[in-house]
Amino acid sequence: MAQPLSAADVVAALRAEGVAVVQVGSWRTHNRNSKGAWGPVNGSVVHHTVTRGTARTVAIVRDGYADLPGPLCHGMIAKNGQVHMVGWGRTNHAGGGDPAVLAQVVAEDYGTRPSPPTRGNKDGVDGNAHFYGWECENLGDGKDPWPADQYDAIVRVQAALCRAHGWSAKSVIGHLEWSNDKVDPRGFTMASLRADVAERLTHPASWNPSSTPTTEDDMDPIDVWLYKGKGETSDAYAYLRNTKAELDQVRTEVTALRKDIAALTALVKKG
Numbered sequence: 205m206a207q208p209l210s211a212a213d214v215v216a217a218l219r220a221e222g223v224a225v226v227q228v229g230s231w232r233t234h235n236r237n238s239k240g241a242w243g244p245v246n247g248s249v250v251h252h253t254v255t256r257g258t259a260r261t262v263a264i265v266r267d268g269y270a271d272l273p274g275p276l277c278h279g280m281i282a283k284n285g286q287v288h289m290v291g292w293g294r295t296n297h298a299g300g301g302d303p304a305v306l307a308q309v310v311a312e313d314y315g316t317r318p319s320p321p322t323r324g325n326k327d328g329v330d331g332n333a334h335f336y337g338w339e340c341e342n343l344g345d346g347k348d349p350w351p352a353d354q355y356d357a358i359v360r361v362q363a364a365l366c367r368a369h370g371w372s373a374k375s376v377i378g379h380l381e382w383s384n385d386k387v388d389p390r391g392f393t394m395a396s397l398r399a400d401v402a403e404r405l406t407h408p409a410s411w412n413p414s415s416t417p418t419t420e421d422d423m424d425p426i427d428v429w430l431y432k433g434k435g436e437t438s439d440a441y442a443y444l445r446n447t448k449a450e451l452d453q454v455r456t457e458v459t460a461l462r463k464d465i466a467a468l469t470a471l472v473k474k475g
Contacts, residue, residue, distance in 0.1 A: 206243075207245070211292045214368075218364050221364035222360055226286050231290050236295060237293045242332070250358065251277065251297060251339045252342040253339045256343060266291070268296065276339060278337055280339045280340070281340045281358055281361060297339070301321060303323070303328070317395055325386075328383060331383070340354065345390070372405070373405065378394040
């Protein structure tokens with residue numbers, strides 16, 4: 205357990221880790237503290253937003269909805285890797301979750317992932333009191349890509365918090381690992397993210413790898429299809445789709461050539 209970092213301390217920790225921080229309005233005093241406790245904190249939860257467009261997404265996570273007031277997280281990690289700080293204190297991000305998972309996170313005692321949650325938003329313990337929350341701009345359909353800059357920022361944000369509190373990467377969980385009625389984040393696995401956070405924690409905060417480490421084991425099938433090689437603009441699925449289209453075109457042209465050859469052969473025989 206730990207007392208939450210101050211707003212000034214979290215900004216310093218993020219910037220030391222190489223995170224580009226955008227401070228949105230009066231984020232340092234924008235919170236839901238009047239509705240319950242925030243802290244001691246035990247870890248950090250990663251979410252996806254199910255939105256498109258950074259400006260719109262920032263507005264949503266800052267202001268919330270009619271039935272769920274903002275802020276909906278502490279910071280929103282955009283596609284370009286910038287982290288927009290929208291609130292500090294208690295925020296409406298984690299909701300109810302499994303007390304067994306909380307115990308495992310507190311003890312940092314589990315394998316590659318916590319035990320599957322059996323409780324959710326309606327019957328779980330209050331996660332908003334125990335966790336930092338980070339929304340990540342993504343449609344959450346398993347197809348919307350995670351740009352390298354964004355994924356790197358997610359790793360850096362989580363490493364900054366773990367470094368500041370002396371936590372291991374096992375203090376970082378996904379919303380789907382906390383609550384049995386959530387699926388976020390989709391498009392990468394938390395096991396692979398924790399592996400990358402753990403790797404980063406073996407280096408100083410100023411570490412800038414030439415390329416973001418990736419872990420291929422335990423990845424969802426969609427990750428393979430969304431893979432892009434270095435310098436490539438198309439993912440694996442796009443290449444497969446384009447290759448099929450080109451193959452179909454070749455088949456059409458070969459069929460036409462065969463007809464032309466047959467016609468020429470007939471003419472030769474007549475001559």
